[in-house]
Amino acid sequence: xxxxxxxxxxxxxxxxxxxxxxxxxxxxxxxxxxxxxxxxxxxxxxxxxxxxxxxxxxxxxxxxxxxxxxxxxxxxxxxxxxxxxxxxxxxxxxxxxxxxxxxxxxxxxx
Amino acid sequence: xxxxxxxxxxxxxxxxxxxxxxxxxxxxxxxxxxxxxxxxxxxxxxxxxxxxxxxxxxxxxxxxxxxxxxxxxxxxxxxxxxxxxxxxxxxxxxxxxxxxxxxxxxxxxxxxxxxxxx
Numbered sequence: 516x517x518x519x520x521x522x523x524x525x526x527x528x529x530x531x532x533x534x535x536x537x538x539x540x541x542x543x544x545x546x547x548x549x550x551x552x553x554x555x556x557x558x559x560x561x562x563x564x565x566x567x568x569x570x571x572x573x574x575x576x577x578x579x580x581x582x583x584x585x586x587x588x589x590x591x592x593x594x595x596x597x598x599x600x601x602x603x604x605x606x607x608x609x610x611x612x613x614x615x616x617x618x619x620x621x622x623x624x625x
Numbered sequence: 626x627x628x629x630x631x632x633x634x635x636x637x638x639x640x641x642x643x644x645x646x647x648x649x650x651x652x653x654x655x656x657x658x659x660x661x662x663x664x665x666x667x668x669x670x671x672x673x674x675x676x677x678x679x680x681x682x683x684x685x686x687x688x689x690x691x692x693x694x695x696x697x698x699x700x701x702x703x704x705x706x707x708x709x710x711x712x713x714x715x716x717x718x719x720x721x722x723x724x725x726x727x728x729x730x731x732x733x734x735x736x737x738x739x740x741x742x743x
Contacts, residue, residue, distance in 0.1 A: 549731055558631070558718050558734035559669070603668065612659075613732060617668045 518542050521604055521616025530625050534591040538604035538616045541585065545606040548580050549613065550589045553601045562602075563589065594623045628652050629721050631735035638709055639743055646704045646738045648719030654699035655721035659732060660692070663716045675702050709742040716740075 521538045528534055536550075547566050551559035563578035565571045571578045579588040587604050599622045607613040628651040638644050648658060657676050661669040673689075675681040675696035683689045691713075693705040702721075706713055716739050720732035 547731070551734070556716070556737070556739070558629075558720075558736045561627075561731060561733060564731050612671075612674060615669050620666075 516541055517616075518545075518614045519604060519606055519616045521619055523617045523619060525620040525622060527622045527624060528594055530594060530596060530623055532594050532623070534589075534594050534598070534621060534623075536589040536591075536602050536604070536619050536621070538587040538606075539585055540587065540606050540614075542606070542608075542614070543585070544608050545614075547607050547613075548578070548587050549605045550576075550578055550587075551603040551605060551615075553603060553618065555600075559603055596623050596625050598623050627723070627733040629719065629733050629735040631719055631738050633738060634736060635739045635741075637741045637743065640710055641708055644706045644709055644740060646706075646717055646719075646740075648702045648704070648721070648735050650700045650721040650733070653721075653723050653733075655702075655723065656699070657722045658696055658702040659720045659722075660694060660702075660704050661718045661720065663718060663737075665716075669718065672704075706740065709740070711742045714740055714742045 519540045550563040552562050553559040568580050568582045575592045577590040601618040601620045603618045604616040605613040630649045632647045660672045672687045673681045673683045675694045677696045677699050681694035696702040716737050718737040720734045722732050
């Protein structure tokens with residue numbers, strides 16, 4: 516079993532839709548949770564970072580962590596074509612080493 | 626802030642030659658740098674973790690004599706692919722974790738280097 520599981524998609528939505536991206540993890544020691552966005556042929560870009568259960572909001576993006584169920588989510592409101600990318604969830608313990616999900620490929624259609 | 630650069634962005638080489646890829650943290654000091662490999666439509670595969678001034682820690686299945694890593698300073702790490710073969714063709718991405726601060730546990734990624742071995 517992978518330590519971080521993520522549905523690879525692909526996911527296709529119309530512009531303006533609310534997007535929900537999800538991951539589950541199995542390692543109870545994970546303390547840090549991140550979401551990265553990766554455009555084609557580019558390096559991943561950090562979107563959200565959190566270390567506690569609950570919601571964290573940044574503009575159109577909301578990261579949600581539920582440590583009791585080991586569930587991580589990223590919500591994108593008012594999705595735009597420029598949001599089309601692969602989204603990677605990642606988790607880790609102290610010491611910086613992260614475990615990544617497979618990535619979900621998202622396409623937002625104008 | 627938190628910018629990581631990689632050079633070169635793309636390289637084509639002949640089989641048997643060695644290729645060096647540089648990774649630099651431009652506006653912060655990095656305690657740790659990581660090297661990943663990524664195949665098309667797949668996730669990141671961690672190859673090795675390097676700390677400044679010490680030997681890199683390689684993941685299982687990664688040949689340390691083939692993928693030489695040197696973390697010379699808190700802002701520079703290099704990956705050398707020795708005696709490259711066509712199966713080494715891939716997208717190589719480095720990342721750096723800040724030396725201190727609120728986001729010490731996270732990683733900031735470089736733009737990646739696309740290697741093609743003919």
